[in-house]
Amino acid sequence: MNNSPFLSVRPSRDNIISAHERVLFHGKKTPLLSSTAINEMVGCEIYFKAENFQKAGAFKFRGASNVVMGLDESYLEHGVATHSSGNHAGALALAAKLRGAKAFIVMPNTAPKIKVKAVKSYGAEVIFCEPNQKAREDTLAEVVEKENALFIHPYDNYSIIAGQATAAKEILEEKPGTDFIFVPVGGGGLASGSCLSANYFSSKTRVIGCEPAGADDAYRSLRDGKIHPSVNPKTISDGLLTSLSPKTFSILGELLERIVLVEENEIISAMRLVWERMKIIIEPSSAVPLAALYKERENFRGKKVAVIISGGNVDLDKLPWL
Amino acid sequence: MNNSPFLSVRPSRDNIISAHERVLFHGKKTPLLSSTAINEMVGCEIYFKAENFQKAGAFKFRGASNVVMGLDESYLEHGVATHSSGNHAGALALAAKLRGAKAFIVMPNTAPKIKVKAVKSYGAEVIFCEPNQKAREDTLAEVVEKENALFIHPYDNYSIIAGQATAAKEILEEKPGTDFIFVPVGGGGLASGSCLSANYFSSKTRVIGCEPAGADDAYRSLRDGKIHPSVNPKTISDGLLTSLSPKTFSILGELLERIVLVEENEIISAMRLVWERMKIIIEPSSAVPLAALYKERENFRGKKVAVIISGGNVDLDKLPWL
Numbered sequence: 001m002n003n004s005p006f007l008s009v010r011p012s013r014d015n016i017i018s019a020h021e022r023v024l025f026h027g028k029k030t031p032l033l034s035s036t037a038i039n040e041m042v043g044c045e046i047y048f049k050a051e052n053f054q055k056a057g058a059f060k061f062r063g064a065s066n067v068v069m070g071l072d073e074s075y076l077e078h079g080v081a082t083h084s085s086g087n088h089a090g091a092l093a094l095a096a097k098l099r100g101a102k103a104f105i106v107m108p109n110t111a112p113k114i115k116v117k118a119v120k121s122y123g124a125e126v127i128f129c130e131p132n133q134k135a136r137e138d139t140l141a142e143v144v145e146k147e148n149a150l151f152i153h154p155y156d157n158y159s160i161i162a163g164q165a166t167a168a169k170e171i172l173e174e175k176p177g178t179d180f181i182f183v184p185v186g187g188g189g190l191a192s193g194s195c196l197s198a199n200y201f202s203s204k205t206r207v208i209g210c211e212p213a214g215a216d217d218a219y220r221s222l223r224d225g226k227i228h229p230s231v232n233p234k235t236i237s238d239g240l241l242t243s244l245s246p247k248t249f250s251i252l253g254e255l256l257e258r259i260v261l262v263e264e265n266e267i268i269s270a271m272r273l274v275w276e277r278m279k280i281i282i283e284p285s286s287a288v289p290l291a292a293l294y295k296e297r298e299n300f301r302g303k304k305v306a307v308i309i310s311g312g313n314v315d316l317d318k319l320p321w322l
Numbered sequence: 323m324n325n326s327p328f329l330s331v332r333p334s335r336d337n338i339i340s341a342h343e344r345v346l347f348h349g350k351k352t353p354l355l356s357s358t359a360i361n362e363m364v365g366c367e368i369y370f371k372a373e374n375f376q377k378a379g380a381f382k383f384r385g386a387s388n389v390v391m392g393l394d395e396s397y398l399e400h401g402v403a404t405h406s407s408g409n410h411a412g413a414l415a416l417a418a419k420l421r422g423a424k425a426f427i428v429m430p431n432t433a434p435k436i437k438v439k440a441v442k443s444y445g446a447e448v449i450f451c452e453p454n455q456k457a458r459e460d461t462l463a464e465v466v467e468k469e470n471a472l473f474i475h476p477y478d479n480y481s482i483i484a485g486q487a488t489a490a491k492e493i494l495e496e497k498p499g500t501d502f503i504f505v506p507v508g509g510g511g512l513a514s515g516s517c518l519s520a521n522y523f524s525s526k527t528r529v530i531g532c533e534p535a536g537a538d539d540a541y542r543s544l545r546d547g548k549i550h551p552s553v554n555p556k557t558i559s560d561g562l563l564t565s566l567s568p569k570t571f572s573i574l575g576e577l578l579e580r581i582v583l584v585e586e587n588e589i590i591s592a593m594r595l596v597w598e599r600m601k602i603i604i605e606p607s608s609a610v611p612l613a614a615l616y617k618e619r620e621n622f623r624g625k626k627v628a629v630i631i632s633g634g635n636v637d638l639d640k641l642p643w644l
Contacts, residue, residue: 031353052601114598272638276436279374279634281601312601316594317644 005075005150006067007158010251011165013200016193019162020169022069023062026098027055030167032174032306037277042294043301047178048274049171052282052312056118058239059167059190059310060084060091060154066163067152068095076101081149083107083129083136085238086115087311088154093124104149106140108132112238112315133229133243155189156245165193171306172202179303182289184310185209185218185259186240188248194308195255209252209259210292212237212267218244219259222252236264236320239285239310260292267291268320274309281312284320327397327472328389329480332573333487335522338515341484342491344391345384348420349377352489354496354628359599364616365623369500370596371493374604374634378440380561381489381512381632382406382413382476388485389474390417398423403471405429405451405458407560408437409633410476415446426471428462430454434560434637455551455565477511478567487515493628494524501625504611506632507531507540507581508562510570516630517577531574531581532614534559534589540566541581544574558586558642561607561632582614589613590642596631603634606642 007015032047039046051059068080079102082092089105096103103124107116108131119126129139144151153160167190168181181198185191191209198205211219215233221244230243244252262270271287274280286309293300293307329337354369361368373381390402401424404414411427418425425446429438430453441448451461466473475482489512490503503520507513513531520527533541537555543566552565566574584592593609596602608631615627 057601275603275638279379279603281597281603316597316641319638319641322639322644 005071007162009158011158011162011196015162016165016169016197016200019066020166022066023163023166025065025069027061027065028053029170030054032171033278033280035278038273042297044297044303044305046293047171047175047306048278049167049306049308050280051167052280052286052309056090056094057311057313058087058091059164059308060087061094062166063160063163063189064088064091064095064152067157067159068092068099068101070159075150078148078150079103080152081105081140081144081147082152082154083140084154085241086111087239087313090115090118090122090313092152093119093122096124097122102149104143104147106136106143108136112313114315115313118313155187156247158247161189161193161196161247161251163193164190165197167308168194168197169201172197172205175304175306176202177304178202178205178306180300181205181207181306181308182210182293183207183308184237184240184285184288185211186285187242188218188244188252190308190310191256192248192251195251199255206257207255208292209256210289211259211261212240212288213261213263215240216261218252219261221249222256222259225253237267237285237288239283240288260296262288262291262295266295270294272321281314282309283311283314286310286312327393329484331480333480333484333518337484338487338491338519338522341388342488344388345485345488347387347391349383349387350375351492352376354493355600355602357600360595364619366619366625366627368615369493369497369628370600371489371628371630372602373489374602374608374631378412378416379633379635380409380413381486381630382409383416384488385482385485385511386410386413386417386474389479389481390414390421390423392481397472400470400472401425402474403427403462403466403469404474404476405462406476407563408433409561409635412437412440412444412635414474415441415444418446419444424471426465426469428458428465430458434635436637437635440635477509478569480569483511483515483518483569483573485515486512487519489630490516490519491523494519494527497626497628498524499626500524500527500628502622503527503529503628503630504532504615505529505630506559506562506607506610507533508607509564510540510566510574512630512632513578514570514573517573521577528579529577530614531578532611533581533583534562534610535583535585537562538583540574541583543571544578544581559589559607559610561605562610582618584610584613584617588617592616594643603636604631605633605636608632608634
């Protein structure tokens, strides 16, 4: 553990503040958007944190750039490697490119074309595998051994979590009285980071996790007090197929308010609503929190709610309502 | 003419300044967005004026709200009326709603569903007609006579033009050294307003009009020194089907630098590029200026160029690349 270049314990308040400086070196402080029409439909005051406008099109650039910008040259000599359904892949590839390092990315062969294209456009090497957790991990292990690259896990890594925490930090700085932050839950990196930021920067703010009912492993894991792997998840939310990890499970078990589950048709409706009313492109995973908020709108009437739009990387040839 | 509640002469600098105050009463100062990737592709510094984020999803709210907010109660007694392929329709309907007035909107029966839906959602009455200039005008004349409503022309109206001018005014206030403003040309309201604002607020700034080659009536009109009607235009840019009018023809003839024509495939590529790289939804008409700038990029290398994204009202069931 002493040789690891990553944070070895749960990120502190100061770790997140330092992470934020590193993230903003290349990343963006994304805007908070709102829609009168959607506020009226839901009955509360919603701020959408537009991480679809983040570098590489998703919040994942925060974690990846925090790690890569913080590494000593020596760790980057043989490049970095990871497995990812897409957004962490693009984020890590771009962060590596910005530091002149190589990147090796293991991607499921079902990943959206636009995400694969983005990774390649940043000069990374893509290695495809079957779309399940075991194939990802096995393929990655081979790549890491062969290339001697530094493995950067998409979420079971405290430095990554500290980076993802900076989105919620920005929300709480811009809208101090926020009652709730709604976040999608895949591997739990964004949710964990958001919980930590709420805890450190705004004690009144509660974080609500949102998951597709067809990929409810985090919901079941937190309910049962043990990590359930994500087995054959069925959802169009391609960013939410992964399982919690020891680090994210531990943080969420302690700090997450609860998880709301939503159906596929609710996700598609919420996605289309945002496209039509807000004129921004969000990916299916990013529609899950709004779908959850709409479903439970009676419980949040009049509240000040932030919704993290996690990303905007959508295959424009394959829209879910067509 | 003395009974008209509209500006009777070409808007002055002060008219545009007053219009801006009225527009911002309900309208938005929209953001200027940029994309590193697109800047690199085109070779200049581009600012996209995001009027797709404007109220009712298009710049047209500026003109409509300037007129409607500036009218005496007495003029609104029987409501307002217009003909429009869509965005002026939605804008006028919303502006009327905000003042508690009725609105009667003549729309071609080919107008995008999302635009018709928006107009109806603002409580206006929609009257459909055949998709040509004569049918629009005849149908409108009937409606105006029957309802005694006040006709608000989508662009042959100096008060409308003063409102549309406020988008360029905002650009020039935020980016004082702007070399060029690229705007789409339909009836010429936005282009005329942009020319006036450039003339009053930034003498170095030139305005370039952009038109689909399949609807090149403004190009031919300015070349030949007389208004050519738009006959059977063939383009997916549904906001650019109309002809210039005496008022817009006169302003553009004097102040517009020139018009660049682009092909349909160039419009579709530019539209998709913005969706993919900027994660914002723009309608085909709004992609015409970027397509024009890209086509002539050699002439604008290193320049500071604003591109007005005129609107984001797209039928999401009918994307041009599918």
